[in-house]
Amino acid sequence: MDWSSSLDMYDEYEKLIIRVNTPRVVIDNVVCENATLVKVDSANKHGILLEAVQVLTDLNLNINKAYVSSDGRWFMDVFYVTDENGQKLTDEGVIAYIEKTLETNPCILPSFGKSVGVEVAAHQHTAIELTGTDRPGLLSEIFAVLSDLKCNVVEAEVWTHNRRVACLVYVTDEETGAPIQDEQKICKIEELLRNVMRGNSNIRGAKAPVSMGFTHTERRLHQLMFADRDYEKLDGTGARVPPPLNDNAKLLVTVANCLERGYSVVNVQCKDRPKLLFDIVCTLTDMEYVVFHATIDSQGPQTCQEYFIRHADGCPVNSEAEKRRVIHCLEAAIRRRASEGVRLELCTNDRVGLLSDVTRIFRENGMSVTKAEVTTRGDKAVNVFYVTDAAGNPVDPRTVEAVRREIGLTILQVKDNCMHTKSPPREPAIPFSFGNIFKSKSERFLYSLGLIKSYS
Secondary structure, X not given: OOHHHXXXXXXXXXXXXXXXXXXXXXXXXXXXXXXXXXXXXXXXXXXXXHHHHHHHHHOOOEEEEEEEEOOOXXXXXXXXXXXXXXXXXXXXXXXXXXXXXXXXXXXXXXXXXXXXXXXXXOOOOEEEEEEEEXXXXXXXXXXXXXXXXXXXXXXXXXXXXXXXXXXXXXXEEOOOOOOOXXXXXXXXXXXXXXXXXXXXXXXXXXXXXXXXXOOOHHHHHHHHHHHOOOOOEEOOOOOEEOOOOOOXXXXXXXXXXXXXXXXXXXXXXXXXXXXXXXXXXXXXXXXXXXXXXXXXXXXXXXXXXXXXXXXXOOOOOOOHHHHHHHHHHHHHHHHOOOOXXXXXXXXXXXXXXXXXXXXXXXXXXXXXXXXXXXXEEOXXXXXXXXXXXXXXXXXXXHHHHHHHHHHOOOOEEEEOOOOOOOOOOOOOOOOOOOOOOOOOHHHHHHHHOOOOOOOO
C-alpha cells in the first residue's frame, strides 16, 4: 500500500470518528445566575474551537468566560455567554440556531492558503479582495473605479493597521444585478484596482483578486492582513521593521513553555471588547497552532486569557524568534479591529455610485477612512465609517459638520466612536499565575463538571 492510499484511509477514519461521535450541545440558563452556559462535546478536529467561537460571535454574543479541553480525540468546551445587553439568552430562535449549528458536523476548516472561510458561497455576488499600503483617499479611489466599471457594491468591509489595508468588497453587475461573469470585465477590474492599490509607491505586495460568492468576511480579513504581515511595521522607505515588544501598556502577550507537559502557554491580558476571543483563536488557527486547553476570564473591563498550545506538528514553540512572532501576530490581531477616529453612520436610499460620491467628499475635506462597514438592507444603504484627518489625528468638528451639510444632515450622523462595553459591570479579573500550571482554573472547572477524571 502506497503512502497516498494510507493517508486517504486515515482521512476516512477521521471522518468516520466525527460522524459516529456527533457533537452534543447543552444550553443551560440555570447553572449560572448572570450568563447562559453553552457546553459543547464532540470529536476533536482541527479548527473546531474556531467554529464554535465563530457561531457565537456571529450572533453578537459576549463570551464572558470559557473553558476548553481537547486532549486526545475529544473536544470539551464550556462558554458563558450573554446577549449584547449583558443578559441571558431568552430568544428560543437564537438558542435553537446555536444548537442546530453546533450539532451539525460542519466541514473541517481548510488550512490557510487553500479555499478560505467556513460559509458556503451562494454565488450571488462577486467578491473582490484588496490588500496593500494604506494612504489617505485610497477608499475613494477604489469605489470610483468600481462605479466607473458599472459595479454595484452590495457589501464591503475595510480594516487598516500598521499602514496596511485589507478590503473585502462584494459587487454585482449594475445592468443585471447578478454576479459578474464577463472574464474580460473581471480582468479589467483586477488590473485597475491593482494599479490603485499600488499608487505611486514602490512597495510591492498590492493585490486585487476577484472570485465568486461569499467567504466569512472577518475571518478572511484576518487572513489577508496576516498574509500581508501587518504585524511588522514599515519604516519611511517601505522596509519592514519588527514592532517593539508590547508597545502598548494596556496589552500584554506572553509565551512560556511548559516542557514537562510539552505545551507552550500563551497568556493575553488586555482591555476586553466584543469578538476578542474570535480574533485570537482565528489567528492561532491560521498560524497552525492547536489549542489543547484554554481559560477565558473577562469578568470586568480587562480580560485574562490563557492558551495551552502546540504547533500542528505536535511541537511547542521552540525558539525565541518563534515566540516573538506569536506575540507580534496576536498583538496585531487584537489591534487591527480597533476603531480609530470619529464614527459616522450613513443611511439613505441605495444607488450605484453612492459610495464613490461619499468617500470623494471625505477625501476632498481631508478625511481618511480607517475602518468601514458597508451593508445593503433592501433598498437602503446602511454604512459605517471611522474617520481621522489625513495625518491620523482627530478630525476637526467643523470639518465633520461641513461634510454632513454637503451629504445631508439627516443622512450622515455622528455616533459615539467608543467600543461597546458589556453590562452589567463586573469585578476586575484576577491576573493569571504560572504556579502549578496545570492545576489552573480551567482544569479545576472541567473536573467539577465531570469532563475530566483528574487534574493532578
